[in-house]
Amino acid sequence: MKVLLTGAGGQLGQALLASAPKGFDLVATSRQELDLADPEACRSAVEQHQPAWVLNAGAYTAVDKAESEPKLAHAVNAGAPEAFARALDQQGGRLLQISTDFVFNGTQGTPYQPQQSRTPLGTYGASKAAGEAAVQDVLGTGGRGLILRTSWVIGPVGKNFALTMLRLHRERDQLGVVADQVGCPTSTLNLAQACWQTLQISGTRELPTVMHWSDAGAASWYDVAVAVGRIGAELGLIETSADVQPITTADYPTPAERPAYSLLDCTATRAALDLNGEHWQQALKAVLQQARTP
Numbered sequence: 001m002k003v004l005l006t007g008a009g010g011q012l013g014q015a016l017l018a019s020a021p022k023g024f025d026l027v028a029t030s031r032q033e034l035d036l037a038d039p040e041a042c043r044s045a046v047e048q049h050q051p052a053w054v055l056n057a058g059a060y061t062a063v064d065k066a067e068s069e070p071k072l073a074h075a076v077n078a079g080a081p082e083a084f085a086r087a088l089d090q091q092g093g094r095l096l097q098i099s100t101d102f103v104f105n106g107t108q109g110t111p112y113q114p115q116q117s118r119t120p121l122g123t124y125g126a127s128k129a130a131g132e133a134a135v136q137d138v139l140g141t142g143g144r145g146l147i148l149r150t151s152w153v154i155g156p157v158g159k160n161f162a163l164t165m166l167r168l169h170r171e172r173d174q175l176g177v178v179a180d181q182v183g184c185p186t187s188t189l190n191l192a193q194a195c196w197q198t199l200q201i202s203g204t205r206e207l208p209t210v211m212h213w214s215d216a217g218a219a220s221w222y223d224v225a226v227a228v229g230r231i232g233a234e235l236g237l238i239e240t241s242a243d244v245q246p247i248t249t250a251d252y253p254t255p256a257e258r259p260a261y262s263l264l265d266c267t268a269t270r271a272a273l274d275l276n277g278e279h280w281q282q283a284l285k286a287v288l289q290q291a292r293t294p
């Protein structure tokens with residue numbers, strides 16, 4: 001089965017490349033081969049490769065920078081999925097669009113269900129929400145366009161919170177980390193497995209149009225930072241962990257407002273994909289075991 005993968009150089013893209021099951025003919029593209037800000041390039045890639053699936057793992061993911069580059073964020077996060085959807089609608093083929101917990105505003109205080117309305121706070125969330133809406137508008141709800149939302153993605157390569165914390169534990173004695181934002185980390189290793197399982201299972205039965213995939217449990221950024229120090233020391237990646245102090249969102253102002261509580265309810269997706277969730281601390285350990293830090 002031919003799969004056109006975008007964002008192949010990103011953290012999820014690299015995990016997808018490393019774990020592609022047999023039987024998938026992967027056309028892996030990164031920015032050099034396919035500029036997601038160019039809808040004509042997206043259309044023409046579908047026409048050229050005639051994939052059974054487009055797996056759109058590429059995205060404009062710089063949440064704070066998006067506030068000063070809204071046009072580019074929207075072009076990549078909304079324009080590309082729309083262009084893929086239109087091209088696939090014309091010539092056949094399906095789309096797996098990776099999306100985010102940031103499509104929710106984080107005010108409800110209980111886990112978000114896949115069917116809930118999108119209520120994004122900032123430019124990044126709004127651009128990803130517009131991408132989801134475009135996929136649904138063009139490809140409908142019959143399984144030709146699937147949306148897989150995830151949260152707080154961390155992997156052994158690339159730029160992410162866990163690897164940054166590992167470096168800071170090594171460099172500093174004390175760290176202040178936000179403790180009043182709650183969500184759940186998601187390992188790229190587990191997320192990639194969920195993506196491949198989606199493509200495999202969708203050939204045999206219908207899957208929900210919108211799915212949620214995070215690792216199991218819940219955490220604040222502070223909890224994750226503490227766990228990185230503990231596990232990093234256990235694995236011998238750092239000599240000693242730094243003293244991590246909880247701070248508030250107000251203590252650490254950022255250009256983009258973030259949801260205070262963005263836990264995704266993954267129950268239905270785990271059942272649909274026949275996959276158990278791994279607790280985020282176990283998943284974090286597996287990520288750190290494979291970590292390649294500068």
Ligand SMILES: NC(=O)c1ccc[n+]([C@@H]2O[C@H](COP(=O)([O-])OP(=O)(O)OC[C@H]3O[C@@H](n4cnc5c(N)ncnc54)[C@H](OP(=O)(O)O)[C@@H]3O)[C@@H](O)[C@H]2O)c1
Binds near residue numbers: 011012030
């Ligand atoms: N990271 C998170 O915490 C998080 C949380 C929830 C959902 N997600 C979603 O999960 C998916 C995977 O994210 P990730 O963590 O793997 O992100 P990532 O590591 O930032 O990878 C994104 C990839 O997209 C590429 N890209 C950006 N702009 C592009 C353009 N104009 N043309 C072509 N490629 C472009 C980037 O290329 P360059 O390296 O050249 O910029 C990068 O390789 C995305 O849909 C993201 O929205 C991520």
